[in-house]
Amino acid sequence: MSTRLPLDAPTRRWCLAAAAACALPLLRLLPAWLALVLAGIGLLGALSAFRWPWPSWLRLIMTLAVAGAVFFAFDFRFGRDTGCALLMSMLALKCGETAQLRDGRSLVGFGLFAAFAAFLQDQGPITLLLAVPAAVLAMAASQRLAEADAGLDGPQGVTPRLRAVGLVMLLALPLAMAGFWLFPRLPSPLWGVPENAIAKTGIDDRMAPGEWIDLMADDSPAFRVRFFGAPPPSGQMYWRGPVLWHFDGRTWSRWEGIAYMASPEVVAAQAPLRYEITQEPTDRRFMFALDLPLAAPDGGRLGLDLSPYADRPLRDVTRYTLESAVPARFEATLSRSSRDMALRLPEGFNPRALELARRWREEAGDDDLAVIQRALDLFNREFTYDLAAPPLGRDSVDEFLFSTRSGFCEHYSSAFAVLMRAAGIPTRVVTGYVGGYRNPLGDYWLVRQSEAHAWNEFWIEGRGWVRADPTAAVAPERILNTVGDMPGTAGAALRPVFDMGDWLRRGWNDLMLGFNAQRQSLILRPVGIEHASAWQVGLVFATVAGLVLAVSLVLMLRERGRPRDPVQRAWRRFVGRFARGPAAKAAHEPALSWGWRAAALHPADADAIRALSARFAAWQYAPAEPDAETARSLVRDLRAFRPRR
Known part of the structure; x- marks a missing residue:
């Protein structure tokens, strides 16, 4: 009750x-x-x-x-x-x-x-x-x-209560640290949440005109990159993510199962770049790589379109190392199934765009590059880059090409792919990020969600897949509302503050959030164990935890036997100064009796010992409650006393 x-x-x-x-x-x-x-x-x-x-x-x-x-x-x-x-x-x-x-x-x-x-x-x-x-x-x-x-x-008052609780929590801190660093970690959690059941900002496996506007206003980090060597120019940093093949008339989506198909041959045009990506949690399997990755990262794989996918949803900060190179040839031989998927268009959508592409094909003959150039010239001459583009209806590509003529990367990459497919050129949409910002404090590159981008790849006989960025074809004077114009973007005056904040967050990720089972296996390297097994780490944890608990128990027992009253604590310290000689106080000995005996053994301090003992006995056994000043004076004198030799 x-x-x-x-x-x-x-x-x-x-x-x-x-x-x-x-x-x-x-x-x-x-x-x-x-x-x-x-x-x-x-x-x-x-x-x-x-x-x-x-x-x-x-x-x-x-x-x-x-x-x-x-x-x-x-x-x-x-x-x-x-x-x-x-x-x-x-x-x-x-x-x-x-x-x-x-x-x-x-x-x-x-x-x-x-x-x-x-x-x-x-x-x-x-x-x-x-x-x-x-x-x-x-x-x-x-x-x-x-x-x-x-x-x-x-305890009376806020400060004494918080101090008492804080001391107890500090006592538990060593055990908590031992559990974090040494308790054997599993490579994957015992429980999970269905993929995509959680709302997370970031690149998705689908794209429709206008859906990315919230993403492009988000300045939160997507991932950080550290290059092992000289980095490429930021304008050449295309970070490859999901590749979209299927088009239903409005929305582009992935080709299901392509992540499990064998990767095609890539012939590098120059020496590869090696780098390390630290990716923020997304609860999805998408990873990112500089165009084009040459091998799958640890814990992931490359599909037929060289998009990197993780083996498990990325629910923690994930670090992986990759090598990429500018390709000289990328899948020079195209399979029939890939060609059919890269040319497929839904029936009954965007008739004006299809008619325009067929006319370009008739005028260009067999010259695919001429058709591609006409599309890029059209965007450069008559179109505007604008994040405030109006919404589009059923025939989104027709409305974009012949009515609104303004939009951003989603609009341009979708329209370009439809035009190229209608002209008989295999084309697909690549999503990811472009560019990045170099943080001078840590010498790494930060890629934000606002740098999300979509571009295209078209297939040319003898060369394979070639990158095209129709958004970049828009003339500079036709660029209106951009991410930099949106509210909330950081100004140059505050840039050092944001650099410091992101550098600290990166250090936190490296020290705490990036500490996984793989890094835990290396924690015993200083003692000669290169890759510690789970039982070795568990043994160290049990040893350290036992020592911490033993020390905590000793401290708790000492604190339990220690008087809380300041006068009692001062008296115990005073008596303890005689503990190693014949004047040591017995547990049963009253204060006055001990004071007279100790004074006889220490004649040089006899008066002080008798006086302090009498004052303590009066404080301890007085019928009335002593005032606070009397207690403070007694504590001060007991602490100040030092026996003379």
Whole structure:
């Protein structure tokens, strides 16, 4: 029945403060409008819980309304992000129900789950910096709840309570570090989430005109690249991702199963470049490589179109090394199935574009390059690059070519591929990223989501697949709204700040998030074990954990036997200064008796020993409570005493 005890005001404030702190790591990961709504509901509930508790019917209505808002925010998709947002909404609603001890425990428990859920979405240093004080406040609130349940008086004031909880958490830190670095790691998690069930920003396996506008406004990192040697010019950095073959009249998508087909022959035109990519989590299997990769990365494979794919969804920061080279020939012999797929167009779509391409073919004869050049000249002469392009209808290519004549890479690559296929030239769409920004602090290249790009590859007899970028064919004076014109892009004045922030995030990824089973197997290299097995790492973990637990137990036992009162602690230190001689105090010996005996053995300090012993006995056994100044004076004198030889 103690759980039904009413919450007193101080305990309630501790619980609400802990819930607010635990909510911060998760609130920052929600859509802005939803985070504001949930924060407002939590604040309103906290203010009204004592004065005007919400009736059951109102709580039911608000629960249904908040759940509907969460599903609306995540496009009615079920997955990790939706579940975390629902947990956050329950925490906000629980703030309006904090009348009993049971409610306080539920609120603190919800808060701890919310802080944990934030790490399911982001494992960055900001999340950790917000979660640590949240955990301290949650432990302090739990301590206060336990004291209220038992009717005890704990540390008075905020600082003493936080200090006590912080010391306990520091005591657990060595064991937590040993678990992170030494507990045997699995190459893949025991549980998983279905691929693409989680909303993540990044390149997808489909493309339709206008779908990438949100992606191009996103400045978050896609991956970072470190070259082992001189890097190529940024204008030549085409980072190859999914290749799209199938066109249904509006949307381009991958050729299913192509990732498992054998890679074609690539003849390099120059010495290959070697580099290392550190890719952010995407929950998809897409990897990226500089055009063109020569071999599959570790943990991945190359398909028929040389797009790199991971063996498992990339749910953690992933690092892989690749070699790429500019091709002299790329799949010089095209199979019948590949040719058919690269020429296929749906019936009944874009008739004007098909008619234009057929006319170009008749005028150019067998010269494929002449047809290609006419398309590029058309884009250069009459088209505009504009992120604010109007939406397109059913015949999207016709509307783009003959009506709007403005768009960005999605529009240009789609229209170019349709024109080339209609003219009998095998063509496909390649998606990925282009360019990058060199961070001078770490000498690495940062590729952001806003640098997402789509280009084309057409097939020419004798040369194979050749890259074409119709978006780059637009004349510079016809480029209007770009990513740099959009709000939120960093200015030059703030560039050093962003460089430092990204450099710190890269170091965090290398040190913490990139620590996987492969790197753990190398942790014993300094002691001569090149690749430690799971049982060797486990043995080291058990040894270190045992030592840490033993030290923690000794410290806890010492602290348990140590008096908490400052006068008692000062008296124990005072007596301890005589512990190695004949004046050592016996456990049963009273303070006054010991003082007279020690004074006889130390005549030079006899008066001081007798006086301090008498003052301590008076403080300990006085019928009235001594004042604070008397206690401070006694502590000061006991600490200052040093016996003379």
